Amino acid sequence: MSYRKDFKLEGVIPATLLSFNDDMSINEKESRSHIKSCGFTDGISAITVNGHSSEIHACNLDEQKKILEISLDEVGDKVPVINGVYSDGSLEAAKIASMAQDLGASALLCFPPQSMSMGGSLRPEMAIEHFKRISDASDLPLICFNYPLSGGLSYPFETLLKLFDEVPTIKAIKDWCNDPMVHEKHIRIFQNLPKPVNVLTTHSAWLMSSLVMGANGLLSGAGSVIAPLQVRLFNAVKNNNLEEAKAINDKIFPLVQLFYKPPFLDMHNRMKETLVILNAIQKAIVRPPLMKLPLDEIEELKKTVNKINLDNKLNFVKTVG
Numbered sequence: 001m002s003y004r005k006d007f008k009l010e011g012v013i014p015a016t017l018l019s020f021n022d023d024m025s026i027n028e029k030e031s032r033s034h035i036k037s038c039g040f041t042d043g044i045s046a047i048t049v050n051g052h053s054s055e056i057h058a059c060n061l062d063e064q065k066k067i068l069e070i071s072l073d074e075v076g077d078k079v080p081v082i083n084g085v086y087s088d089g090s091l092e093a094a095k096i097a098s099m100a101q102d103l104g105a106s107a108l109l110c111f112p113p114q115s116m117s118m119g120g121s122l123r124p125e126m127a128i129e130h131f132k133r134i135s136d137a138s139d140l141p142l143i144c145f146n147y148p149l150s151g152g153l154s155y156p157f158e159t160l161l162k163l164f165d166e167v168p169t170i171k172a173i174k175d176w177c178n179d180p181m182v183h184e185k186h187i188r189i190f191q192n193l194p195k196p197v198n199v200l201t202t203h204s205a206w207l208m209s210s211l212v213m214g215a216n217g218l219l220s221g222a223g224s225v226i227a228p229l230q231v232r233l234f235n236a237v238k239n240n241n242l243e244e245a246k247a248i249n250d251k252i253f254p255l256v257q258l259f260y261k262p263p264f265l266d267m268h269n270r271m272k273e274t275l276v277i278l279n280a281i282q283k284a285i286v287r288p289p290l291m292k293l294p295l296d297e298i299e300e301l302k303k304t305v306n307k308i309n310l311d312n313k314l315n316f317v318k319t320v321g
Contacts, residue, residue, distance in 0.1 A: 007045070007046065007080045007106055007107075008045075008198075009045075009046075009107060009141060009143060009171050009172035009198050009200065009217065010045060010172075010198050010200075010216045010217040011043075011044065011045030011046075011216075011217045011234065012043060012044045012045060012217065012218055012223065012227060012230050012231045012234050013044065013045055013046045013047065013048055013082065013200065013217060013218065013219040013220070013223065014038045014041070014044060014047055014048070014220065014221075014223025014224050014227045014230075015047070015048040015049075015051040015052070015053040015054070015219060015220060015221045015223060015224060016034060016035050016038050016047055016048065016049050016051075016053060016054055016071070016224050017034060017053050017054060017221070017224045017268060017271060017272050017275065018031055018053075018054035018055055018059075018067065019031045019034060019272075019281045019283075019285070020283075020285040020286070020287065021285070022283070022285065024285065024287050026063060026066065026067070027281075027285075028066075028070060030281045030282065031067070031070065032070055032073075032074050033280075033281075034224070034275070034280060034281065035047070035049070035070065035071050035074050035075060036074045036075060037280065038075075038223070038224060038227060039071075039074065039075030039078060039079045039081075040075065040078065040079075041227040041228055041231070042228065042231065043228070043231035043232075043234075043235070044079065044223075044227055044231060045079075045080070045217065046079055046080035046081065046082050046106065046107070047071070047075065047079060047080075047081055047082065048081075048082040048083075048084065048109055048219060049067050049068055049071045049081060049082070049083055049084065050064045050067055050068060050083050050084035050086065051084040051086075051109060051221070052221060052268060053221035053224055053268045053271070054067060054084075055268070055286065055287055055290070056084050056086045056111075057086070058287035058288075058290075061095075061096070061099075064083075064084075064086075064096070065099060065103070068081070068083050068099075068100060068103055068105060069103060072103060072104050072105075076104055080106035080107065081104070081105055081106055082105065082106060082107045082108065082109050082143065082219075083096075083100040083105040083107075083108055083109070084108075084109045084111060085097050085100070085108050085109065085110045085111060085134060086111045087111075087113065088113045088114045088115050089113065089115075090113065090129060090130045090133040090134070091133065093110070093113070093130065093133060093134050094133045094134055094136065094137035094138075095137070097134045097137045097138040097140070098137040098138055100138070100140070101137075101138040101139070101140050105140060106140065106141075107140050107141045107142070107143060107171075108134065108138060108140050108141070108142050108143065109143045109145055109174060109219070110130075110131065110134055110142055110143065110144055110145060111145050112127075112130075112145060112146075112147055112153040112155070113126075113130060114153070116152070116153055117151065117152035117153050118152065119152070120152070120153070121149075121152065121153075121154060121155065121156055121159070124155075124156070124158070124159040124162055127155055127159055127163060128159075128162060128163060128166050128167070131144070131163055131166075131167040131170065132166070132167055135167050135169045135170075139169060140169070141169055141170075141171040141172070142167070142169050142170045142171065142172075143170075143171070143172045143173065143174050143200065143219070144160070144163060144170050144172070144173045144174070145173075145174045145176070146160070146173055146174065146175050146176060146177055146186075147176055147177075148176060148177060148178040148179070149177070149178075149179070150178075154177065157182070157185070157186075160173065160186075160190070164190070164193065164195070164197050168195065170197060171197060171198065172197060172198040172199070172200050172217070173186065173190060173197055173198070173199055173200065174200050174202050174219050175199050175200065175201055175202065175203070175215070176202045176203065178203070180206075180209070180210075180213075183199075183201070183203065183210060183213065183215075184213045184214075186199050187199045187213050187214045187215050188214070191214070191216055198216040198217055199214075199215045199216060199217070200215065200216070200217040200218055200219040201215040201217070201218045201219075201220075202218065202219055202220055204218070204220045204221070204222040204256055204259070204260065205256050205257075205259075205260040207220070207230070207233065207249070207252070207256070208233060208237065208245060208246075208249040208252075211233065211234060211237040211245075212237055212245075217234075218230060218234065221267065221268050221271060222255075222256060222259055222271065224268075224271055224275070225255075225271050225274050225275065225278075226252060226255065226310070229248055229251060229252055230252075232244075232248050233245055233248045233249060233252065236248060251308050254304045254307065254308055255274070255304055255305070255308060255310065258270060258297075258300060258301055258304055259271060265290070266290070266293065266297075269284065269286050269290055269291075269292075269293055270293065270297070270301060272284040272286065273293055273297075273298050273301055274301055274305060274310075277301060277302050277305050278305065278310070278311065
C-alpha cells in the first residue's frame with residue numbers, strides 16, 4: 001500500500017518516457033535516470049508511468065510491472081507514482097489495478113478500452129462496468145482518461161457525471177476532449193461538484209489557455225521534457241501573473257508546436273528525440289509500429305531547442321534532502 005495513496009490529484013504531473021536498447025528491450029539504466037530526473041523536478045505533484053508516453057501499447061504486462069517497480073525504486077519514497085491501466089478487457093484492467101496497488105502505486109490512470117470505439121459512447125453502462133471492475137480491485141484514487149469525440153473513445157458529459165456518481169474513487173479526469181468549449185464546461189462543472197473531480201488538462205498544445213480556464217492540474221507527456229517550465233506556467237497562472245505566464249508560454253510554444261504537429265502519433269517520438277538532443281538519453285529508439293523520425297524533423301527539433309535555449313540542466317534540477 002502506497003504511503004501517498006491519499007494525495008490530491010492536482011498540480012503538474014509529468015508522464016515519463018521509456019528508453020530502449022538497440023534490440024528494443026527496455027534500457028533500464030537510462031529509463032531509471034529519466035524517471036529520477038522527472039520525479040525530482042521541483043514543483044511537480046507526482047509522475048505517471050505506463051502511459052502513452054512510455055509506449056504502453058507496445059509493453060506486455062511483465063514489462064509494465066517492471067516499469068512500475070523501477071519507478072517506485074527510484075522515486076517512490078519522494079513523490080507519488082501514478083500507474084496507467086491500459087487494457088481492452090475490464091477483467092485484465094482489474095488485474096493491472098490490483099498489481100499496481102500491491103506494488104505501491106499512489107493512483108491509477110484508466111484508459112478507455114479500445115473496444116468502445118465502435119459506438120461505446122452510446123452505451124454508458126459499458127464505461128460504468130469497466131470502472132467498477134477496476135475500483136473493485138483497488139481502492140486507489142482513479143483518473144478517468146477522456147479522449148476526443150472524433151476517435152469514438154470519448155465519454156459524453158452525462159456519462160462522466162454517472163461515472164463520478166457510481167464510482168466515487170474517481171477523483172480526477174485527464175481531459176483530452178480537444179474541444180475548448182467542452183473543456184471549459186468540464187472545468188466549471190466537475191471541479192465544483194459536491195464531491196469535486198479535478199480536471200487535469202492534457203491539452204499541452206494550448207496549455208496556457210487551458211490553465212487560464214481554471215484546470216486544477218495537468219498531466220502531460222511534454223512534462224518528460226519541459227516539466228520545470230510547466231511548473232512555472234502553472235504557478236504563474238495560479239497567481240494571476242499573466243505577464244509571467246505569457247513569457248513562459250512564449251518559450252514553450254515553438255517546441256510544443258513541433259511535438260504535436262501531424263502525425264499526432266509521433267508526439268512522444270519527438271519528445272524522445274529531444275532528450276537525445278539534451279544528452280539525457282543516447283538513442284531515441286521506438287517500438288513498431290512507431291518508426292524513427294525523418295532526419296529533417298530531428299534537425300528542426302535541434303534548431304528549436306537551441307533557439308529557445310533549452311538545456312538539460314534547466315529541465316531536471318532538484319535538491320534531494
